[in-house]
Amino acid sequence: MxxxxxxxxxxxxxxxxxxxxxxxxxxxxxxxTTPFTICGSVFLLLANLPIPGYAEFMAGIFGPEWTAPLNAVSGAxxxxxxxxxxxxxxxxxxxxxxxxxxxxxxxxxxxxxxxxxxxxxxxxxxxxxxxxxxxxxxxxxxxxxxxxxxxxxxxxxxxxxxxxxxxxxxxxxxxxxxxxxxxxxxxxxxxxxxxxxxxxxxxxxxxxxxxxxxxxxxxxxxxxDTLIGGSIIAALQSILFWAGIHGPNVVGGVVNPILIANSLDNQHIIDMGMQLAGNPDAKIITCQINDVFIKSGGCGLTIGLLLASWLSAKSSQMKSITKLASVPGLFNINEPIIFGLPIVFNPYLLVPFILVPLLALIITYASIAIGFMNPFSAVQVPWTTPPIIAGLLLNGWQGAVVQIIIIAMSTAVYFPFVRAQDKAMLAEEQGEGSDGKQHDDSEESGEPALHH
Structure with a gap:
C-alpha cells in the first residue's frame, strides 16, 4: 500500500x-454548551479583568465582596x-x-x-x-x-x-x-x-x-496537556479540513471536553487563592489555546494566508477571493477561503495549512512555559472575537503580543506558497498551463489551477 x-x-x-x-x-x-460557557466567561472576565488597579477600583465603589454576584453566574x-x-x-x-x-x-x-x-x-x-x-x-x-x-x-x-x-x-x-x-x-x-x-x-x-x-x-x-498531545490535535484539525472533512468539529467533539476540563481545573486553582503562573499543577493546553491561538482567523490560521495574499497577489482570482474572505476572516470565519480558493485538496497549501498551527502551538506553549503568559482559566471569549483583541481579553497585553507574533509567523510561512498558487492562477488567466503553452478557450475553466 x-x-x-x-x-x-x-x-x-x-x-x-x-x-x-x-x-x-x-x-x-x-x-x-457554548452559550453557557461564553456567558459565564463574560461575568468571570468582568470579575478578573487583566487591568492594573481594576480590582481595587471596583472594591472602592462596591465593597470588598463586589465579585460575589459575578462569581455566582460563573458558578451556575x-x-x-x-x-x-x-x-x-x-x-x-x-x-x-x-x-x-x-x-x-x-x-x-x-x-x-x-x-x-x-x-x-x-x-x-x-x-x-x-x-x-x-x-x-x-x-x-x-x-x-x-x-x-x-x-x-x-x-x-x-x-x-x-x-x-x-x-x-x-x-x-x-x-x-x-x-x-x-x-x-x-x-x-x-x-x-x-x-x-x-x-x-x-x-x-x-x-x-x-x-x-x-x-x-x-x-x-x-x-x-503535553506539546505532543496539542500537536496531534492541531495537525488532525488541519489534515481533515484539507481533505474536505470539518476537522475542528470532528476533533473538537472528542477533545473539547478534556480541554475544557483543563481550563476549569486552572480556574479551581485560582478559586483556591493560588496563582497559575509557575504552578506545576496548572494545565497549559486548554480550549483557549486551540480556539484563540492555534485557529486565529480560522482553522489553519488562514489570516496569515490572507495577509500574504494582500502583499503579493497579482492574479484576479486570488485578489477576488482575498477581498471576499478578509472580513469574515477577521471574525475567525474562514470557510470562504477554505472552499473558495480552495484550500481543500489544494497541494500548494497543504504544507503551510498543517505547519502554521503547529508552529503557533509551539510559540504559545513556550510563552506559557517560560512565564511570559499565564495559563488560561475558565475565561473564554466568543469564537468570533477578532485576533489580538481576543488575546488581550484573555491574557492582557502579553496575549495580544503573542497573537501578533503568531500572525506575523503565519504570514511569513504562507507567503512563498501563496506566491506559487498566485503564479499558477495568473498563468491560467493569461491562457498558459503549467507547461507554459497556450490553450484553447474551451480548455479554460476559470477555476483556480489545482494540480493533484
Missing part, C-alpha cells in the same frame, strides 16, 4: 468516524457543566434517532444524579449529607456525564423503537402516554444507576464519578 492509498484509507476512516451517532451527539452536545455555568453536557448530549443523540429527546434527557439527568457522591466534606472535616456536589457536577464529572448520556440514549431508544413499555389507549392524551411509555426505560436506567452506585460504594468505598475521574479522565487530561 503506497502513501496515497494509506492517506485515502485514513480520510475514509475519519469520515466514517465523524458519522458515528455517539461522536456526532458528543460534538453537537458540546456545541450546545462552569460548575454545572456536567449537568448541561448530560442533558445536551442525550438530547442530540436521541433526537437524531427520532425518539423522545426531552424525556430521555430528563432520565439522563436523574441517572447522573444517582451515581454522584451524596456528601461533601466541609472545612474542618464535617460531612454534609443530601447535597449535589458542584465538584462533580462541573469539570470533574464531564467524562461520567458523557458515559451516562450514551448508556441512557441507547437504552431509551432501544425501548422506544422496540415498543418496550406501557401502552396507553388511543384516547389518552399524547403527553400522558409518553410519560407512561418512559416508565420502563426509567426503571431500567434507575436500577442500573443504583447497581453502579452500590458496587462502587460497597466494593470500592468510592463513587462512579470518582472512579472514572481517577482511571479515565485524569490520564486523558494528562495526555492532552
Amino acid at each position: 503506497n502513501k496515497q492509498e494509506l492517506f485515502d484509507k485514513f480520510i475514509e476512516f475519519m469520515g466514517r468516524f465523524a458519522e458515528i451517532r455517539a461522536v456526532a451527539a458528543l460534538r453537537d452536545g458540546f456545541i450546545m 455555568t462552569f460548575s454545572v457543566l456536567a449537568f448541561i453536557a448530560v442533558l445536551a448530549i442525550t438530547y442530540k443523540y436521541v433526537e437524531a434517532e427520532g425518539c423522545d429527546a426531552i424525556m430521555a434527557s430528563i432520565l439522563a439527568l436523574s441517572t447522573f444524579l444517582i451515581v454522584l457522591p451524596p456528601t461533601v466534606t466541609a472545612t474542618g472535616g464535617a460531612v454534609v449529607d443530601n447535597i449535589i456536589p458542584k465538584a462533580w457536577a462541573g469539570s470533574n464529572g464531564v467524562i461520567t456525564a458523557i458515559l451516562v448520556s450514551f448508556v441512557v440514549s441507547w437504552v431509551f431508544c432501544y425501548c422506544e423503537k422496540n415498543h418496550i413499555g406501557i401502552k396507553m389507549p388511543p384516547a389518552v392524551p399524547g403527553g400522558v402516554a409518553k410519560a407512561f411509555e418512559a416508565l420502563t426505560p426509567g426503571m431500567v436506567l434507575f436500577t442500573l444507576g443504583a447497581a453502579v452506585y452500590g458496587l462502587c460504594h460497597f466494593l470500592g468505598a468510592t463513587t462512579f464519578p470518582e472512579l472514572i475521574f481517577k482511571i479515565v479522565q485524569t490520564p486523558l487530561q494528562g495526555l492532552s
Whole structure:
C-alpha cells in the first residue's frame, strides 16, 4: 500500500468516524454548551479583568465582596457543566434517532444524579449529607456525564423503537402516554444507576464519578496537556479540513471536553487563592489555546494566508477571493477561503495549512512555559472575537503580543506558497498551463489551477 492509498484509507476512516451517532451527539452536545460557557466567561472576565488597579477600583465603589454576584453566574455555568453536557448530549443523540429527546434527557439527568457522591466534606472535616456536589457536577464529572448520556440514549431508544413499555389507549392524551411509555426505560436506567452506585460504594468505598475521574479522565487530561498531545490535535484539525472533512468539529467533539476540563481545573486553582503562573499543577493546553491561538482567523490560521495574499497577489482570482474572505476572516470565519480558493485538496497549501498551527502551538506553549503568559482559566471569549483583541481579553497585553507574533509567523510561512498558487492562477488567466503553452478557450475553466 503506497502513501496515497494509506492517506485515502485514513480520510475514509475519519469520515466514517465523524458519522458515528455517539461522536456526532458528543460534538453537537458540546456545541450546545457554548452559550453557557461564553456567558459565564463574560461575568468571570468582568470579575478578573487583566487591568492594573481594576480590582481595587471596583472594591472602592462596591465593597470588598463586589465579585460575589459575578462569581455566582460563573458558578451556575462552569460548575454545572456536567449537568448541561448530560442533558445536551442525550438530547442530540436521541433526537437524531427520532425518539423522545426531552424525556430521555430528563432520565439522563436523574441517572447522573444517582451515581454522584451524596456528601461533601466541609472545612474542618464535617460531612454534609443530601447535597449535589458542584465538584462533580462541573469539570470533574464531564467524562461520567458523557458515559451516562450514551448508556441512557441507547437504552431509551432501544425501548422506544422496540415498543418496550406501557401502552396507553388511543384516547389518552399524547403527553400522558409518553410519560407512561418512559416508565420502563426509567426503571431500567434507575436500577442500573443504583447497581453502579452500590458496587462502587460497597466494593470500592468510592463513587462512579470518582472512579472514572481517577482511571479515565485524569490520564486523558494528562495526555492532552503535553506539546505532543496539542500537536496531534492541531495537525488532525488541519489534515481533515484539507481533505474536505470539518476537522475542528470532528476533533473538537472528542477533545473539547478534556480541554475544557483543563481550563476549569486552572480556574479551581485560582478559586483556591493560588496563582497559575509557575504552578506545576496548572494545565497549559486548554480550549483557549486551540480556539484563540492555534485557529486565529480560522482553522489553519488562514489570516496569515490572507495577509500574504494582500502583499503579493497579482492574479484576479486570488485578489477576488482575498477581498471576499478578509472580513469574515477577521471574525475567525474562514470557510470562504477554505472552499473558495480552495484550500481543500489544494497541494500548494497543504504544507503551510498543517505547519502554521503547529508552529503557533509551539510559540504559545513556550510563552506559557517560560512565564511570559499565564495559563488560561475558565475565561473564554466568543469564537468570533477578532485576533489580538481576543488575546488581550484573555491574557492582557502579553496575549495580544503573542497573537501578533503568531500572525506575523503565519504570514511569513504562507507567503512563498501563496506566491506559487498566485503564479499558477495568473498563468491560467493569461491562457498558459503549467507547461507554459497556450490553450484553447474551451480548455479554460476559470477555476483556480489545482494540480493533484
